[in-house]
Amino acid sequence: MSRTIRRAVARLIWAVTGYRMRSEPAPTRPTVFIGAPHTSNTDFFLMLAIAFEMDLKIRFLIKDSWFKGPMAGLMRSLGGIPVDRNDPASIVEEILGAVERGEEFHLVVTPEGTRGAGSGYWKSGFYRIALGSGFPVTLGYVDGVAKVAGLGPSVQLTGDIRADMDVIRAFYADKSGVKPANRTEPRLRSEDQDS
Numbered sequence: 001m002s003r004t005i006r007r008a009v010a011r012l013i014w015a016v017t018g019y020r021m022r023s024e025p026a027p028t029r030p031t032v033f034i035g036a037p038h039t040s041n042t043d044f045f046l047m048l049a050i051a052f053e054m055d056l057k058i059r060f061l062i063k064d065s066w067f068k069g070p071m072a073g074l075m076r077s078l079g080g081i082p083v084d085r086n087d088p089a090s091i092v093e094e095i096l097g098a099v100e101r102g103e104e105f106h107l108v109v110t111p112e113g114t115r116g117a118g119s120g121y122w123k124s125g126f127y128r129i130a131l132g133s134g135f136p137v138t139l140g141y142v143d144g145v146a147k148v149a150g151l152g153p154s155v156q157l158t159g160d161i162r163a164d165m166d167v168i169r170a171f172y173a174d175k176s177g178v179k180p181a182n183r184t185e186p187r188l189r190s191e192d193q194d195s
Contacts, residue, residue, distance in 0.1 A: 009049075009052055022146075022150045023150030024151050024154075027151075029135075030133075031137065032126050032130040032137050036112060036140070039178050040182070054151075057079075057106065059108070062083065079105070091125065095107060137156075138154045142175065144178045144179065161191055162191050168186050169187070
């Protein structure tokens with residue numbers, strides 16, 4: 001898809017959703033993008049609009065059921081990577097393997113997982129991928145109250161999970177998502193297990 005077409009699609013998404021982009025400059029090196037709060041299917045389209053507008057080469061994790069039937073080709077062409085819900089840990093190894101082979105891309109992860117049906121915790125895959133690859137984490141967001149979406153700052157993880165998550169929590173504290181009732185507080189299960 002040409003840059004002109006990608007920009008036109010982004011403008012269409014902004015017009016249809018009523019959102020606008022408010023963003024930090026695009027990262028200049030590969031990063032793990034957090035897509036949060038992940039509260040609605042609208043998030044997917046807003047993520048595409050941000051990537052298309054900023055001309056970013058992205059890959060994104062999405063459940064493998066999207067890769068059955070006529071949607072499979074479209075999902076792959078947009079950068080989708082299927083996640084087997086029965087073996088979610090294998091995706092971390094797969095992504096780290098791609099990085100070791102020299103592939104360059106921005107990886108979009110929605111750590112809240114299934115919208116509105118979460119365990120009260122974010123999934124930790126984004127953290128393990130970022131730490132293992134040395135990639136920074138870029139804080140992508142959707143704020144339904146202000147009707148804006150975009151990229152926040154990039155954070156280099158330290159390995160101190162609680163301190164790193166405190167930085168992430170502070171950023172997302174005032175971000176509502178499209179459906180605020182479905183929002184999950186940024187917290188990894190390991191933070192509470194280490195207490």
